[in-house]
Amino acid sequence: MAGRRSHAQAVGLVVLFVLSSWLNAVAPATTAPAVLADESVVRNAGAGEQVNLTLTTTPNSALTLDLPYGEPLAGAEMNFTPKVLPTQSGFSWESDSMWNHPDAISNGSSASNGILTGSSPGILWDFNTNNQGWTFQNSYTARVTSPACGINGSSGGSLRTYAGSTYGTSPVVNLAGGANVPFHAWVHEGRSGCGETPDSGENLQFQYKTAAGGWTVFQTFSGGGAQTSNFQFMTTLPAAALHANSQFRIHQTSGSSTCCDYWFVDDVHIATPPESNWTSPTLGHRAGSTQLLPADTYAPMYIQADVPEGAYLNWSILNSAGEVIPGMQGSNEHVVPVNLLDHALVDQFRLHLEFKGSAAGMPEVHSIAGDGAYREGFITDPAARGWTTSNATYVPGIGVLGMDANATLTSPWLLANAPLYDAKLEGTVSSGQVQVRAHPDHPWTNVTLPYMAEPDQSTVGMQVRVVSTVPADGNMSNFTAWNVEDLSLDMFGGQHPARPTLDFNLDERYEWGGEDARVGTWGWQDRFANAEERMELSLTSGAPSDARLWVPSDDLTSFGFAYGAQSGTVLEIALFVQNTLVANRSTNATTAGLFHLNGSEMTAFTTALANTANSVDVLGTAFTEARIEVSGNGVTVLGGLRATYNASQRLVADSASAFVMGVNEARTSVANVGGMQAVPLPFTSEERGGLTVEVVSLQTSSTVLLQNGAMVDATSVLTPSKAWQTISTEYQVIGGSITHHRLDVYSKSNQATFLFPDAGGAPAGLGDASLVELHPTNPIETTEDGMRVTTNITFRLRPMWDDEQQLTATSRLVMQSGVISIPFVHTWGSGALQGYENDLELKSVVFSEDGVDMDPTRLYLRGGETMNVSVMVGYENVADVRGFVDGDAELTLYRDGTAVRNTTSLDGAYWNFTETIPFTYGDVTWEIELTALAGSSVIEPASLSRTFTVDSVQPRVMETSMYRYDHRTPSPTQVMQVTIADQPVLPGAMDAMVWKEWVDDTNLNGWPDADEFHAVPMLVPSSQTALTGVYTLMIDDTAGSLGQKVAVLPRRH
Template identity: 40%
Template sequence: MARGGYAHRAILLVALLLIGGPVQIGISTQYDGTINQQLLSDEPALYPVSIGATQTISLDGSTVNNDFAVEVLSTEPLVDINLNISPSVQVTQSATIWDDDSIWSHSDAQLDGAKQSGAGLALKGVDAVWNFNSGSNGWTFSNSYSARSTLQCGTNGTGGGSIRTYAGSTYATSPVVNLNGLSSVSVHAWVRQGNAGCGEEPDSNENLVFQYKSSSGSWTTFQSYMGATAGGTSTQMNVNLPAVALHATSQIRSYQNTGSGTCCDYWFFDDVFLDIPSSATWISPTIGWASNATFPVSKSVMAPMYIDSYVPAGTRLDWTVLDDNGLEIDGMSGSNNVIPLQFIDIENVDEIRIKFEFNESSAGLIPRIFALSFDGAYKDTLQPTPIDNGWTSKGATYSSSATQFSGFATDNVMSPWYFPDFASNGMVIDGQSTNSQAQIRFDSNDNWTNISLPYTYDLDETLFGFQLQFAALAPADGNMSNFTTWQFEEVEIRMSGGFNPAQPAIDFADDDIYEWGGSDDRVGSWGWQDRFANGENKVEAAAGISGYATTKAWIAKDDLQSLAFVVMAESGTFNTINVVVGSTTVTTRTFSNITNAQVQLNLSELSDLKSELAASTSAVAALGTFFVEVEFEVLGSGNITYAGLSAPYPASLTVDAGPQSPFILAMNSARRGLVPINGIHAIPIPFISSSVGNLEIELVSMNSSSEVILIDSSMEDEPLILTPSQQWMTMHASYQVFS
């Protein structure tokens, strides 16, 4: 064996052991001068007990995590180590979809003029109108004394018909109308008492009354007309129904109490309608981290809420976010289908409600909500114009009445690209389809992979984005010539989202001198950039004289996976958003003076951005990734706030520390005071971060040395000196060097 450099190596290993041994180690040596050739080794001893192991640890953003430990013989110094470290998602989201009557009529929800309906979960009623021009319009009669009449004197206007009662006791009852959740409904009708020229005039106590039905089924009179009065003239009934009359099986009816026979005592009514307000509101149950929140979520930056709705031309569906006091949050209102909850100030607001206002069109059309998805969820029921929402058909046909795609053997339809709003490593996809094969891909260059719904993605890898496709499901015999048609109706996505750690580091001495990691706070979550140039998740910028409010962010120079952010104007509006790299405007979005918007770059825009980033000659490095400064511009007025930055990129880093590195010195030093178990030191590696998130750590290799072995050690105090300038201690150690 070559002996060159023996003295240097031995001294270095002794120094490592002295630094890294128990606190009693001293510098008094015993060396017997004998070199035992049988104990020499060409390579340091390798202990594979922990080699190749990968462990996931959770960081809370404030305390040290010592869960990852390296095992080494207690008598030997560690001389080198190789670790692979990568970020991992700490799941904080609880993906939630509201899409049924249990939500719309929830005890914590507030309905005012809105109502739930089983048909599409509409939240707004429509006027019930019965003009009897072509039949009885669903009204039923207790006997022949009440019926539809075409006697023109008993009809409002010319032509058509009305309801006539006469002769004796009789009821005419309306169809059932769902008035549940409405706070105000009025009943209108044209009413005429008969006379000699129009049937025959009722006498005293031959009366007509109108009644409503309560939810228990009992009937109560809300309007009466007395037979003792002079007949021959019409009157207009206009009565507000009480709350007890407003329920899911509401009905009204007319009742004539008596009569003198089929010759006599006529009453007529026509053009009956229930006037339901043309606008209505529904306020959601509470969402938040307050102890009494109906739908609890973690206290962290919130994910957006997605609205699956149908808003016909001329109607409006407006939303407003309310704070824990029921007050509107500045700038948090709009009529688009994304509610940017990333703007919620989580330090000052601990729960919210969403208020929706439904406004009917002049033609009587109404907006409808079919699903509300939040905290990492998304649902699409393919309401009219799905092509506008990014769906692409290749031969498939869309039916607006059935709200579904259908096709033959060679047809298919592709979804838009879905990008997580937060770091995600798993998801569940479900949907409704018939004879349809669902497929998925995670890159536009990938081939399609068949999946079965519900489909679970749990590969423990960061999920950056994906696209779905629905096509014909091959018959059991594989003969597509036997195939007829397939249908696809809706899709649900629930992400397992949360956060990667920001500024992960190793700090053995807890002295803010990191042996690994740490980074500029502008880098944000490692592998998932979510902070702007101010180091925060949100940044405010006032529109200057030019009208532009600008901010910047560090975006990964290579392998950017997607880019999204949200913008909100307080006390103003905006109409243009630009994304700029250097002097190049990569993309521009234009709007019509709105107060908030979510921007998600499409694949073409993302490709242009990646080209500009790659060409940039100005970049900074942090945690193994180069970053380029990207500028965001908003043309508008008032105070502009940016939030919801999402710019993921693949991230990992290798720690390769040798014997003279601060890392190895610190690891050996960390062994002081460790109690060996079966001759093994388990050296904890103290990981920290500035935010919640997980790390995956793989111990690739580790070497300790058998060339220096600790035999014994002790420490003693010096005798006290009257006025010492320092307190000295004497350390003794005996060790043996083999080399």
């Protein structure tokens, strides 16, 4: 056939993009030659173009394809890859200024030298057993158990001073954060029989130590005066005495010799606050939060603390009302799993710490890090946090020492909380070689601190190792010992798009992407089988509860989630693929924590997944169902799911693909500028994220060109009525051969396709073709005039196709080469206007008599007579007169509840019939009911009724005020009265048919004829409910001559 040969022509890629830092230079991809069957009119274009887009729920149409005007796109090859949009920036609280931040709340806690701690509990030194930590300057001060007079009580011990200048000093206590702290002591001055009385100047002092290290006297007891015996001393300590290293001492100022000058002190008591806690500044993405976090799954927070044996550091997460969020609390844990929180509901929160000391001391917090930041200062043995050593030793205050050539220090896997865009490792390491890896399958890499990593999709986090440095001579026996003091790791994540889509008509019929809501963020599966990022489980003893989720079968790089008990506790968690156990954890009745697979568990997981049939394929990645079983009691929430995998898709689309057909359909509304069309690609995603799009190749054809098209006599709202719809197109075909004429009718819910062979024969119906009816005799008409081909396809929708906000019909030509033309497109509905309506409505029922509609207030009918009934049927909110197709619905007439007639066909939109009024007495109800038979619904009311009172008794004239032939004297108020009897009511109106010979005798025959009467209304009685009533006629007959006649005939309306 004749046609244009394939040739190279630049097809531009128009990109409106702002983030210039993403515009990386990318080498053009190799383009494969394009071949379309036996036609050589297709050309390649636009190979190698790449762009980064930011996707949200609002369509991003920054990427446009430049295509020759009128030439259908015949094929395309595209690469799609998720790109990280940075969100996390990290934070680390480790200074006094942060612990004392104005937005923080301190209650009995204090900060000093960057350490946050609580106040010591109430202290009582009763000296009943040993010195209780007190130290003495010399022998002049000592703990004694006699004489009994020097003890507060009948037994025990006390402190005694005598002889000369001496000091007794208490142990250090933490009173930081306290206020108005009481101090109490029992004091007894010596006397004869109880030591010896001090002289003047031989005084006893109580002193406190300031934070600067100096000593200050806060109480003096003078010797030589009135004796101080069994004195209970009490005071409030000044603020200067209250700090993290508070100490107290007793001081005897002087003495004469070892025989004399006694003082006794007992039961020294310091009453500290009953609570010691600290509440952090606000965190979250709500405006005004002190520590702003991204509006995405929160990253876990890490607490670096020293918790002495027997002590407790309790944490909880508070909502904006200061209430503990159910499940968000724990004790002596260094990880706070705030990734469990629903960030959409909890947009602001606080971390609350409660300090509970023991005899070994009070917990001390050295740092709190989050939003992708992690700190390890080796304050305590790192083994408790998953670090391992080999031939290396942890030394408190120094860190980890490697004293052997084979010594190693290895961190646990520190997993990222979101797709990474940046990672940094720094710290203080002396003489050791730092190594890192970003995936368990990666080899260790030597790095120099600070180390800036370059994350990619395979980066699941970071693991750090320190080994001995190889000496210059290569002889490891000459190695140098190494020391690790601290390490800081920042792994800053961002957002991949969740369910990215290309949706030209924004009708949720995706031309690319958007397959399954159970698969969330692309490359970072974060949804459970309920299509949510969190799943709530009710736990009962005896049987575990399970949560299902879809996990990538291939390229899975890491897996984990968080758990939190909103009530009760979690005892055990297990991960299964079908009946294969992958991993389980005993949680020791904890309330919250993390479940992350280690290297061996990941291997077992991927093996089990590979041996299980796939169930879902999303954007080129196969997914398999896994199961999490949780045992315990109460209610537990799972969240923070991370099943990371390498994500990308290479799309190879032919003419019949959704992508190519969508592009060609979109072109019908794109202007021709210089022979080219810039076709926008509207990408969206459920959640914000980045997308990299590479155009590998584009192919167009000049064989078939759309010239014109129309939907004949189109209505604004389509209905499944009797009316047929005809879509008409005109194409220019240059050298190609037509194989089919294609009709597509589609909406968000359904798609019907018909392929009509160009050579004739029955069409093939695909998809929801049963919902569309083709014309029985002329479904398609085609004419060919040279290169011009005209097609008319006639159809209508069946009622099984439910209401749609928007519905579209397209008509195309299918060429022998496989090329499908640019369609003519007609769409019903846009914005607030509904496009398709299938709900039937009983519009009206009209009763009439003698061609006149009955007044709505009419109550009575005459038995034996007839009335006409006209029923109008239409569609909801459609004003046009449209009737249903024969057999699609049924109208039934009920008389007093009994069906008397029905029909399934209409005259247009009407059912007209004549009804005979029965001979009866009393009320009769006529009801019309509409019933759908073929899939439509009927809006309320589905029936209309009207009740009349049937009057089968005819009125009778009982008496008149004149004779049949009467003679009257002419009068201007000639009165004639008629008494009428009727039931159940008297006639509401009566006319007198009056003939006056001098006026009405038109034929001058002297006698009334039927056409010579005229009606004159009679006066009716005041009550129509009586059995009889008098009807009065008043006329003026004075114009007549004597002997002329008047005739009167009463007539009921």
